[in-house]
Amino acid sequence: MITREILASVFLAKNVAVVGASENPDKTGYQVLSNIIDGGFRGEIYPINPRSNEILGIRCYSELLAVPEDIDLVVVIVPAKFVPDVMRQAAEKHAKGAVIISGGFREIGNIELEQEVMQIANDNSIAVIGPNCQGINYPPNHLCATWPLLTSQGAMAIIAQSGTIGATMAGWAEEDGIGFTSVVALGNKSGVGEIELLDYFAEDPATRVIALNIEGVNDGAQFITMAKRALAKKSVVVLKPGRTAKGAEAAASHTKSIAGSDQVFDAVCRQTGLIRAEGIAEFYDYAKILGLLQKPAGNRLMVITSSGGSGILAADTADDLGIRIDKPDGATIDALRAVLPNQCVLSNPLDLTGDATARRYLDALEVVIQSDDADAYLVIFGDPIENAAQMLQSIRNKTEKPIIAAFLGGGEVEKREVPLMNAAGIPVFPTPERAIRALGALLRKK
Amino acid sequence: MITREILASVFLAKNVAVVGASENPDKTGYQVLSNIIDGGFRGEIYPINPRSNEILGIRCYSELLAVPEDIDLVVVIVPAKFVPDVMRQAAEKHAKGAVIISGGFREIGNIELEQEVMQIANDNSIAVIGPNCQGINYPPNHLCATWPLLTSQGAMAIIAQSGTIGATMAGWAEEDGIGFTSVVALGNKSGVGEIELLDYFAEDPATRVIALNIEGVNDGAQFITMAKRALAKKSVVVLKPGRTAKGAEAAASHTKSIAGSDQVFDAVCRQTGLIRAEGIAEFYDYAKILGLLQKPAGNRLMVITSSGGSGILAADTADDLGIRIDKPDGATIDALRAVLPNQCVLSNPLDLTGDATARRYLDALEVVIQSDDADAYLVIFGDPIENAAQMLQSIRNKTEKPIIAAFLGGGEVEKREVPLMNAAGIPVFPTPERAIRALGALLRKK
Structure with a gap:
């Protein structure tokens, strides 16, 4: 049983050994x-490799047992056949977790080798991430x-x-200025799965949204129970590729997942409130x-834009999704007329035209x-609008209604302003279409 | 009648005046x-502004007539009411073209003012771009x-x-390393429209593809004739927003375009071979x-990937679009087995796994x-694969079949490699889904 406490000591490990550390940059x-x-x-960081004395300026040990203290987290990157021995040494060193990056287990038919590894892990309460995985990233513990x-x-787990x-x-989140709580x-x-992690991040105060990519679920009933529990505390978005016949076939050879019926999974999402994404950008x-x-x-x-053309793309996508684009009422139009130059189009989209500041x-x-007139605002910056982020922040502080933004055609100004907006809690998208589809997901939230 | 010769002398202008040049960076x-x-x-560059002697280090003139030579191209950024006088002066200076950025004409009901401007332009064979436009960009003439x-x-017009x-x-094309022939x-x-520009770029040797964004067409029959003529020489992609009721309404207030029936336009695209895009990313x-x-x-x-998960996303999208993902034949599998380590999944997608170099x-x-086994290849780099561009170029030189790529999860390496691939003529997309949808467009080409 992998508890939240065990996972916490993995993520918050006080030291880490890298078994299979290498001097070769490839x-x-x-x-x-x-x-x-x-x-x-x-x-402390302990590189483990019997053929090196030092790697990247850090003293290297021949094996885990040679390390002079207990080890919280062991990262394993040696060929599969050596992994059981590494796990036995990890157990002796009272490891809380093992991140097994090495491949060559169940995914290529080596089921017994994987079972041997898991037996050692379970006997010693070591939380295994993987095997055959790309590791973990936990910025709160650097x-x-x-x-x-x-x-x-x-805030994204x-x-x-x-x-x-x-x-x-994680790369997009970093570039966007919003970051993540974990990858x-x-x-x-075989050890830590979606159940344990949903349980963990549902209770993690730093996490506001869980982004879950799975190819199959080990236990459907347990998944539904845990999804509901997580959804009571956080938003959860799911990407489960293998929607189509060809995709399901590819998923079966990738992780030997039994994809199950895609329609059933879709129904589970709708029923529980999991927001399902179709592709990686969504x-x-x-x-x-x-x-x-x-x-x-x-x-x-309500769409406010400096670009008429972008406003039309927004209106098209909104219409596709049943999101209403109603004209402002007469009083609003009059108030807008009093503050805006006469080339502006006082409608919805509200077009501030290309020389807007x-x-x-x-x-x-x-x-x-x-x-x-509106429940939410989409602000489209279709030109290099200086200080757009600062302006939008001041508006955000004056209304409870959600504000989203799209920034395009803005050159270097756009590159500067976008991360500032995101970091200030105003999500910015690279096109009006993506902004509206994201709003559609927000509206699907239970 | 705006001929290709007139447009050429606009794009290849030997000097340019900016009427309404300003010292104010806003x-x-x-x-x-x-x-x-x-x-x-x-x-030569001639800033025109009666209130300045010099702007950005360049001598400024009070009006076009004060410039000591004839002027090829006049860029106009003064309030609408002054534009007729600017046009009269441009005529005296034998201008070939006027890029009228100023708004305040037909789009806000000032039809007569626009007609006055166009009358002067037509009487003097001045090609007008705009009015109410964002100007032109023609890198061959800097x-x-x-x-x-x-x-x-x-090569993108x-x-x-x-x-x-x-x-x-243009911004995306610059970032991607592929550039553009014009914007x-x-x-x-009111002067230069899609007809004249299709005619021009169809004959432009530097242009391989024309990307046409319109909200309506002035003359349907003429548009079909010209589209066919352009398609005989180049590929043409069209984005015509206003597909939906709400979008068409927004288009009508943006450029007073009569959108016409979207179904009719769609049929025209299918009939002529215009490739229609749904949104700006496509x-x-x-x-x-x-x-x-x-x-x-x-x-x-055939999909070749270091990321099993990305391969599944590719297979799903391919299946959606009716693109076949067939398993390689036995001989190919045997030949792959001889050169690849045993954790690789010898199928389609061909999964080279996460430590692929x-x-x-x-x-x-x-x-x-x-x-x-295949008519085209999608190569997915799902990790920071060094020298991916160089490798792919060497393969590209050995086959006639199209190769496309997707690069994701590659951090700094990805940022370096992607523009190199694009510049070498191998189109790279940020997700497998976008790569496959682009391939779908290529397959729709007549």
Whole structure:
């Protein structure tokens, strides 16, 4: 039984050994060690490799047993056949967890070898992440035992069967300025699975949204129970590829997951309130918006833009999803007319036109947030609008209603302003279409 | 009648005047002038403003007539009511073209003022871009008379009713390392419209693909004739927002376009071979792939990946679009077994697993391109794979079949490798889903 307490001592490990650390920059054993170091881990780091005395400037030990103290977390990157022995040594060193990056187990038919490893783990209460996984990343403990090097702390707990999907999500979150609480790569998930991690992150105060990528569930009933429990505390977004016949076939050869009926899984999502994403970009967008905003009171959206063309794309996508784009009432139009130049189109979308400045957005937004015409606002910046983030923050402080943004065509100004907005809790998307689809996910929240 | 010769002398202008140039960095008249300078325009630049002697270090003139020579191109950023006088002066200076960025014409009901401007233009054979547009960008002449500053020369001709959509496309093309031949913002398109520009870029040797964003067409029959003529020489991708009732309403207030029936336009696209995009990201992806690759001989795709999870996403999207993911034949599997480590999954997707290097991709690709199992290849890099671009280029030189790539979860390595691949003519997409949808567009080509 892997409890929250055990997982906490894995994530908050006070020291870490890297078994299979390597001096060769092409090897995973080098990259992981170097990311743990460069990620700023503050505890002792023990590279283990019988053929080196020192790697990356750190004393290297021949085996775990040679390390002069107990070890909280063991990261394993040696060939599969050596893993049972590593696990026995880890047990002697009272390890709380083992992140087994090594492949070559159940996924290629070596079921017995995997069972042997798990037997040792279970006998010694060692929480196993993997095997055949891409490691873990836990910024609150500056522990980047994976690749690539990413370090931004945020509120999104990423649980990913696919290491690449996890790393991609974390990479986007870092670039966007929102960060993540964790990336846990499940791999063969023979020890720690989605159940234990949903349980953990549901109770984690730093986590506001859980992004869960799975290819199958080990136990359907248990999954539903745990999903409901997690959903009572957090938003949960799910990406479960293998929707189609060809996809399910690929999933079966990837992790030997039994995908089950996709329709059944879809029904489970609708019933429990899990927000399902269709692809990896939506997975990220949905997790981002659900981590930052509350569900609006209704589905009436007001679009404020400097780009007429982008406003039309927003209106199209909103219409596709049944999100209402109602015209502002007469009083609002009159109030807008009083503060805006006459080339502006006083409708919904409200088009501030291409020479709009942050000041013009502020004037317009101060009017529209006073009215009861809309339940949420999409602010589209279609030009290099300086100080857009600061302006939007001041508006955000004056209304309870959710504000989302899209920024495009803004060159260097856009690159500066976007992370500032995201970091201030206003989710920004690279296109109006993605912004509206994300809002659609927020509206689907139970 | 705006001929190709007139348009050529606009794009290849030997000098340019900016009427309404400004010393105030918040003003469009400053940004455009500064982008023309910073974009590296090599001819004379004449800022025009009666209240300045010098702007950005360049001598400023009180009016066009004060400039000591004839002027090829006049960029106009003064209030609408002054534009007729500017046009009369431009005529005296034998201007070939006027890019009228100023708004305040037909789009807000000032039809007569616009007619007055166009009368002067037509009487003097001045090609008008706009009015109410975001200018033009023509890297072959280092002429960035728009915003933001973008300068990368490539093979994509961007014609955009919406300045933001044009700027966004060009920005992505610059970031991706593929560049563009032009961005022409149509605005009210009272002079130069899609007909003249399709005609021009169809004959432009530097252009391989035309990306056309319109909200309506002025003359349906003429549009079909010209589209067919352009399609005989180039690929053409169209983004026409206003698909939905709400979108069409927004389009009507944006450019007073009569959108016409969306079904009719869709039928025109299918009939002529115009590739229609649904949103701005697809608009870019489709233009990118059509500018770089030939249509494959069939729809059998082989997926090669370091990420099993990404391979499943690719298989799902392929299945959605009817793109075949067939298993390799026995001989190919045997040949792969001989060169790949045993954790690899020898199927389609071919999973090289998370510790794959460029060398392992090379070994696998050299086998698969020998077989006749597939008509195209999608190579997914799901990890920081060093030298991925160089490896893929060497494979590309050994096969006639199209190769596309997706790169994700690759951190800094990804940022370095992606533009190299794109620049080498191998289109890279940020997700497997987008890569496959782009391939779907390539397969729809007539």
